[in-house]
Amino acid sequence: MSEKSTWRNKVGLAEMLRGGVIMDVTNAEQAKIAEDAGAVSVMALERVPADIRAEGGVARMADLKIIEQIMETVTIPVMAKCRIGHFAEAQVLEALGVDFIDESEVLTPADENFHVWKHDFKVPFVCGCTNLAEALRRIGEGAAMIRTKGEAGSGNIVEATRHMRAVMTGIERLKGLRTEELMTEAKNMGAPFDLVKEVSETGKLPVPNFSAGGIATPADAALMMQLGAESVFVGSGIFKSEDPEARALAIVHATTYYEDPAEVVRACKGLKGAAMPGIDVASLPEEERLATRGW
């Protein structure tokens, strides 16, 4: 019997993207640069997170014309973002034919209480998290891929590190628990029991875990991969730098051979200009922190 868009199809696509770099792009020309540098996928956006942060206002799903142009330009999978809880934006993106939807804290949330029920969709979803419990809530709703949030548009890796460490430490902790302890743990975490049990038994998330939010250099990418990320999302880091083509190539290089410092050195030598300007996240007022959006 044939069946379309099964859970295995959705998680399978996330698995195919492992060991790669997913790049934010705002037009077809940037998408081509990303594909030529070896990106495994592109994220179609109206504005990169650094510009959303600078310009303020409400950030929504991208213009469909831009997404379509990007889909026509590249052969790699195209992702697009919808607002947290905005299931109608998600329906539109699915109907347009994007390959992955990011229900993203980078856009202005449409619902302060509920995320999208992602099991209802044929298209797979990726969602951000800041710790293991949040990751398991999103997977429970149907996310086929998780990415740690970091702090998008900051050019600062500190939040990405914090979130990745929180997820990995959370997994280690569950592995050490006895079966009778898991229900209480699920209650305390606020995460679905079945998934808590699964992680405790397998020692890993049931879907791939990528890293996002603050990656600006090849060494940043190598850091996140060594901390346990299976791929990296680079948002503003490429097209807000002085050398997008060279930087895209260098970050792909460092992600591929992340465990070998000599290769990361070679990757860095290919850079031709400065990284994007960074922000001290500690100086950001609470309401300007994107990672606190969603729950």
Next chain:
Amino acid sequence: MSKRVGILALQGDFAEHIEAFSSLDCTVTAVKRPDDILECAALVIPGGESTTIGKLCQRFGVGEAILELNQRGAPIWGTCAGMILLAKEIKGSAQWRLGLMDITVQRNAFGRQVESFETDLPIEGIAGGPVRAVFIRAPFVTRTGEGVEVLARFEDKIVMVRQGNLLATAFHPELTDDSRVQQHFLGMIEAKQ
């Protein structure tokens, strides 16, 4: 000595391939450097993005190592992106490829991700009934040259082929618990030894 099967780990679902071979009669290892590739008795090119894996093969000397491994007669199996990279021709694309198999493939031939599917697929030479085949943004073969054997079709589309020591599947046996395709590949190494 047990057969050393390398899984090309530049990018893609190499971890699933390693897992799928781990309980079988072989030593399975992730490889992403030319020297490591040349130490293998056989190689698997996993699913992933064929443009990405192709560019990495080209940039880091990995492609040359795979071509040399092929010269030595080592069996090579490509799944999905791996099938595309093994093909001589890719419809409408000038992207880099190994070009070892005399086939033409069409990328994303069944459509975009929302068209991805799984099905029960009978395979020539694999006993025990059909395998559950998972297709993800999958290619299919539109032309086969001389010496290319068609092992499976889905609705008339060619989705599994063999040419000598080369095996290609448009689907992902590594995503299921059924290891018959892996066993078939290990049989190709034994037949050679």
